[in-house]
Amino acid sequence: MSSKLRILVPVKRVIDSAIRPRVNKAQTGVETQGVKFSINPFCDIALEEAIRIREGSKSLVEKIHAVSAGSIKSQETLRTALAKGADESTLIDVGDKDLEPLSVAKLLAKVVEAQDSNLVILGKQAIDNDSNQTGQLLAGLLNWPQATNASKVEVEESSGSVTVTREVDGGSETVKAKLPLVITTDLRLNEPRYASLPNIMKAKKKPLKVVKPDDLGVDVSSRLEILKVTEPPVRQAGIIVGSTDELIERLKSAGAV
Amino acid sequence: MRTSLGRAISRARISSRVSASRLSINASRAVLASQPFTEIGNNAGSRTPAISYRAYSKQAKLTKDTYHTERGDYGQLTSEDIAYFKSILPENGVVQDKTDLEIYNQDWMRKYRGSSELVLKPKTTEQVSQILKYCNEKKLAVVPQGGNTGLVGGSVPVFDEVVISLANMNQIQSFDPVTGILVADAGVILENADNFLREQGFIFPLDLGAKGSCHIGGNVATNAGGLRLLRYGSLHGSVLGLQAVLADGTIYNGLSKLRKDNTGYDLKQLFIGSEGTLGIITAVSILCAPKPLAVNAAFLGLDSFEQVQKTFGRAKGELSEILSAFECMDANSQNIVAKYTDLARPLEGSHPFYVLIETSGSNKDHDDAKLEKFLEGLLEDEVIADGVVAQDETQLKNLWQWRELIPEKLGHGGVYKYDVSIPLADMFKLVDDVQARLEEAGVVGDSEEFPAIASVGYGHIGDGNLHLNVPLRRYDEKVEKLLEPFVYEWVSKVNGSISAEHGLGFAKKNYIQYSKDAGSIELIRDLKKLYDPKAILNPYKYV
Ligand SMILES: Cc1cc2nc3c(=O)[nH]c(=O)nc-3n(C[C@H](O)[C@H](O)[C@H](O)COP(=O)(O)OP(=O)(O)OC[C@H]3O[C@@H](n4cnc5c(N)ncnc54)[C@H](O)[C@@H]3O)c2cc1C
16 A cells, blocks of 8 residues: 555534633524634644644655535635645535534545545544544544544654554553554644645635535434533632631531531 | 533643543633622733732832932821721721732832832722821822732832722722723723623723733723724723822712713813822723624734834725734844743744734624735735734634733843834834944843843834833843933934833833923923822822
């Protein structure tokens, strides 16, 4: 197998991570009107990693393809990806539908096929629904090895194998696999770059293809129904006690000791 | 739902146990959300340097010694005085503990230090009135103090003046979501006022690097300009009314909520920028602006100051109504920020000048298109060398850090700060001239032996306002003598102002004549005599 990398980076458009989401009036989801959307931070890290792999060795990477499944607005996210360094992109236009991870994984598997990708780098989760499933499902559908929660990625050019350091509870784990491979990214992996003006301009001329789930032959209907979304309970403000005696007194009266 | 990123971040930083860190993030958020206005002194979630985390390891020399000042003919505090104050104030309103007094005695730059033995923290306007009436009778000198972020030594005592802190007067009184008029106590921290307003779809019409600590009363008392004056105008326009207590305890009740009122002299204007010399501001009524729905920022690298000016000219024309900030920073200022933070630099190469442009509007697509067209034009015409545009809120905040962190990062070993208005074309010539002067005298350089690090320039270019800073390794009289009155003379020659927005305070008291003629100074003194005949309010300062 040729060890040239054809990297696929899925990116998702989500409510900006710095904005506090609010549950909508109907309690069916979060309010999206008048709210700023940006690229999911974990996807941004995945993209950054793909670009860094190419910067590490130009000859190693044949192309970086960004893909997003979402509404037509996700074009913005793809333009950002192109401005940061992806070469080409695909939008899978699903309208306003909220996709479940399995549907996304099925769509991605089709794109992997179409693009002949041999490395998929994607975020470990999207911050809107925290599913943390897509990467794993995709690896399962493709029957590829997977390295999740990556904090370090090293590609060995000669052998076509990839060494990934993973974040695990209480430490790290280092795994190695041959391509093709699915990697999901953790926060510590890298710090994404800014999109430079010249690259933003160039990105306008880079390819952005739009397809529908039907074109890929994937049924994206939901299996779950969201019944209700609620805010977490408001915690009461803390109090400052004047002395340890008072602390014990308070704890006693609250029945804590 | 949204805890995920925060959780993940806290996870990266603190712990790899998802469940544990989820708890911690939820907890801190809940505390933030329900924090009452009485607790806000500890500067919730501030992105700015707060007094609390500046270590007071280095103590300034006493101002009176550094500047050979004579104590005025004021009364000395007696135990009888203290007993009186204790009788009118709540228990936590009288501070006498030596360690507790330190932060009230020393200024933010650690340049000025007084030796007050008493800080009073009234909770009501009536208490302020009682305090002043008493002090006036006993001829006890006082210093009104807000967040103590002032940069001209105005907020700290020179000798043993009684500090009157507004920190406990921190309630929002009312807000009208139709007119956008906010009425609040003087001691409300700017960032808290802004956060409160944002919840209602409005913003405070002033923003500055010290927002996490400074008070809105302090802002009004100094007529602070800040980062968005370009867009929202000066406090002389947005403040609709205020309440203040005069030296003899008289309460001036001018808390008007009217936009138009031509009945008599506009007295409130006297207090705006009076730096605690005419009265103590206790409440403010201010017109706030609707919160912009779309905000974006670009950070540019430029090869010359001519290009900065060209960029500004074009920004006014092409971005027009959505332009909300235009800040310029020189290479030295950015190198120093880079040295003291681990933020990734926005641009790859280095440039002599950097510009931060912010747009605020109501329609993201419209604004983005406008900004993009504007920037592309600049790049094509080679007016700018390089640039980046924030792609998300985090990048937007990080870009701002490169401007907002400058004052704090320059202040590491002390700093001489000049805040001048000069005609745009001459602006950075002053920075160069100062650098040359310090070099010639052999006091500036890269190694430890030189007291000064560099001559640094940055500022609100959009308002013709330059901050000339000389960051130091240590304070040295020689450097000060080289800078003053040189800088003031330089500014005077081009008909500029020696204090664009920071005020006069102690630092510039002796230099007002470089910007005001004798007649104007006389009128200022007459007013002071009329309002404060015993000169108990903030003595040794202003004029
Ligand atoms: C990091 C940083 C960035 C800054 N950026 C800017 C900027 O962009 N633009 C700008 O204009 N300034 C800036 N400043 C200066 C300063 O923050 C402002 O002048 C601020 O408005 C002062 O508010 P304060 O509450 O801290 O007042 P203080 O420092 O406590 O007091 C300042 C003066 O006002 C008087 N005073 C305070 N409160 C009252 C009151 N209630 N009644 C009467 N007199 C009172 C004091 O006696 C003193 O003379 C900056 C300062 C820092 C540290």
